[in-house]
Amino acid sequence: MENIVTVKHLKKYFRSGKTLFDNSGQNLQNCLKAVDGVSFTIDKGETFGLAGESGCGKTTTAKLLMGLYKPTTGKLMCNGMDISNLKNKEMKLFRRNAQMIFQDPYESLNPRFRVKETLKEPLIIHGIGKSDDEKLEIIKNILEDVGLNPPENFVNRFPHEMSGGQRQRIAIARALILKPVFIVADEPVSMLDVSIRAGVLNLLKKATSKRNLASLFISHDISLIRYLCDKTAIMYLGRIVETGETEKVIKKKYHPYTEALLEAVPSINPDNKINLSKIKGEVTNSVNFTEGCRFYPRCTKAMKICEEISPKPVEVEKNHWVECHLYK
Amino acid sequence: MLDIKNLKIYYNISEGCVKAVDNVSFQLHRGDILGIVGESGCGKTTLIKSLLKILPSNGYIHGGTANYKGEDIFKMDYSRIQKLRWKEISIISQSAMNALDPVYRVGDQIVEAITEHEKIKKEKAFKKAEKLFDLVGVNRRRLKDYPHQYSGGMKQRAVIAMALALNPEIIIADEPTTALDVIVQAQILQRINELLENYRGSMIMVTHDISVIAQTCNKVAVMYGGKIVEFGDKRRIVARPCHPYTLGLKNAFPSITGEKKSLISIPGNPPDLLVPPRGCIFAPRCPFVKEICRNKSPLPEKVEEGYVLCHRLGEVEKLRLYAEKEKTWLRSSI
Numbered sequence: 001m002e003n004i005v006t007v008k009h010l011k012k013y014f015r016s017g018k019t020l021f022d023n024s025g026q027n028l029q030n031c032l033k034a035v036d037g038v039s040f041t042i043d044k045g046e047t048f049g050l051a052g053e054s055g056c057g058k059t060t061t062a063k064l065l066m067g068l069y070k071p072t073t074g075k076l077m078c079n080g081m082d083i084s085n086l087k088n089k090e091m092k093l094f095r096r097n098a099q100m101i102f103q104d105p106y107e108s109l110n111p112r113f114r115v116k117e118t119l120k121e122p123l124i125i126h127g128i129g130k131s132d133d134e135k136l137e138i139i140k141n142i143l144e145d146v147g148l149n150p151p152e153n154f155v156n157r158f159p160h161e162m163s164g165g166q167r168q169r170i171a172i173a174r175a176l177i178l179k180p181v182f183i184v185a186d187e188p189v190s191m192l193d194v195s196i197r198a199g200v201l202n203l204l205k206k207a208t209s210k211r212n213l214a215s216l217f218i219s220h221d222i223s224l225i226r227y228l229c230d231k232t233a234i235m236y237l238g239r240i241v242e243t244g245e246t247e248k249v250i251k252k253k254y255h256p257y258t259e260a261l262l263e264a265v266p267s268i269n270p271d272n273k274i275n276l277s278k279i280k281g282e283v284t285n286s287v288n289f290t291e292g293c294r295f296y297p298r299c300t301k302a303m304k305i306c307e308e309i310s311p312k313p314v315e316v317e318k319n320h321w322v323e324c325h326l327y328k
Numbered sequence: 329m330l331d332i333k334n335l336k337i338y339y340n341i342s343e344g345c346v347k348a349v350d351n352v353s354f355q356l357h358r359g360d361i362l363g364i365v366g367e368s369g370c371g372k373t374t375l376i377k378s379l380l381k382i383l384p385s386n387g388y389i390h391g392g393t394a395n396y397k398g399e400d401i402f403k404m405d406y407s408r409i410q411k412l413r414w415k416e417i418s419i420i421s422q423s424a425m426n427a428l429d430p431v432y433r434v435g436d437q438i439v440e441a442i443t444e445h446e447k448i449k450k451e452k453a454f455k456k457a458e459k460l461f462d463l464v465g466v467n468r469r470r471l472k473d474y475p476h477q478y479s480g481g482m483k484q485r486a487v488i489a490m491a492l493a494l495n496p497e498i499i500i501a502d503e504p505t506t507a508l509d510v511i512v513q514a515q516i517l518q519r520i521n522e523l524l525e526n527y528r529g530s531m532i533m534v535t536h537d538i539s540v541i542a543q544t545c546n547k548v549a550v551m552y553g554g555k556i557v558e559f560g561d562k563r564r565i566v567a568r569p570c571h572p573y574t575l576g577l578k579n580a581f582p583s584i585t586g587e588k589k590s591l592i593s594i595p596g597n598p599p600d601l602l603v604p605p606r607g608c609i610f611a612p613r614c615p616f617v618k619e620i621c622r623n624k625s626p627l628p629e630k631v632e633e634g635y636v637l638c639h640r641l642g643e644v645e646k647l648r649l650y651a652e653k654e655k656t657w658l659r660s661s662i
Contacts, residue, residue: 054509163597165597193368194367194537194538194577195367195576195577195594196593196597197593198580198592199595201582202591220510221510222510223582226584226588227591250584260511261510261511263514264510264511264514266513266543267583268539268578270562274517276511276514276518
């Protein structure tokens, strides 16, 4: 399998609590550790899921991967390119290979652009298609691909003339039109209604497998991740606490946090009551973290060692890593 | 306790008249926990807003009655409504983040709600607020804090505490957990369940998430395009849904337990309530549509304790089997 994305010991700290005359924010100790040592790889044709509560660093990871933030330290490779420090020209080439689908299709599309203008923009920037007719042909093909049939009905529409599901399909078309090798989808269906959501999910699934794309899918909803992703990583306060094949992560739930997260998902079956015995308290912040396991204050299986020493990732099964002192 | 009959709520907009709620009837008994489920724009929020007479200025009640203990809410005058709000019917509003006033301490806001309706001293009201915070599981000391010092889950709990403050007969919760994370959502749902065990009144919970309803309610109303298309006992609706829309909704929900099934979406888009379809409201998207569905609105037919609005209710066993197949939903009627 060919690695498209390689992330190694990636860290992103944001300075916090810094005022105009106080430079103590320079000190790394006082930083908000949004992403604190994350490593994973995504192969060609693989969909990688990132799950966790809000504030755990999912979106920061995505933005780092897109080159929208510069990492504090760590290695970021995409399609053989080191993207942690790109110059303008290289950045343009990288953008062609890596595209992002945002959460809210009501905000990510320019309200004054017709569909064809939205989709033509990337073609112009990257010099694809010689004449306008050729460009229009490419646009029509991609519209068909994302299930907006017949494309003639959509090319001249404005975003406000379409439903949420159709808008998100346009956003997906915009991401796919440059034929990228890697896409990131950050909560792409959380703004959509249930009956529409399934269609967009199916489209994403089809589009990524047909094009053999490496993709990163971010969601706080594990049931969606289960539906789409081959591999899953569970994030907690800037660290990946468990990663492995999706079905295994869900069935075995090695890490106490994974267990708590899964037990908290409400089931449609009224007899499967939600269970909260696996977790206590609320998310702590990640500013004053020095030593010990981050999940320690909320963990029901915490031991003495957890308070003092940060756990190292342990391979509990082949390609299934857990960061917890319970496993040695 | 609450008996709603043929309720119609319309909005006047420049293009015409939007039939946001169209001919809705249901009954709420003491102790009932009713879940209203539906997509955005189906009229669920409009419906509950009308019960407190807090509709936007261009919305009006076109017809129907809402009998609360023998009194029609829509005929009450302002001073009576003022007494009704909070004291008898209270609301946990959507996005608690915005429901609290940012420039007042949370404790003061709760005290204000109490003293507005009950003639008691501030100190006594504050004691009451402390008890309420114990009940919803927030530290009493936090009463002196401002909303921005709270986390999302805590704000939601504070709003729930406020809704419980005057022991209302009916609590209305509009998407109480939508903006929250899974674990916080689970904590809130569990807390609501615990509170309901010791509570004599009833509750209406509005959400778009069937699984949230499955965890809390005992009755369900499925809304689509301003109508309640299916109403009944929760267990019956989850196990044996009858309306094609409910069948479709069930297909669209991914699960983390059991076998991995492919999701099936309902083709098409929700109806334009400015010009609703002539016959059954769901007909343009329904895979089981027949000639009669396009021409005549179905009337409610009794199913066990509830009712269903569908012309093909008689064949429901057969349709339920068809609905499980993906092919069914890819156009062409059966």
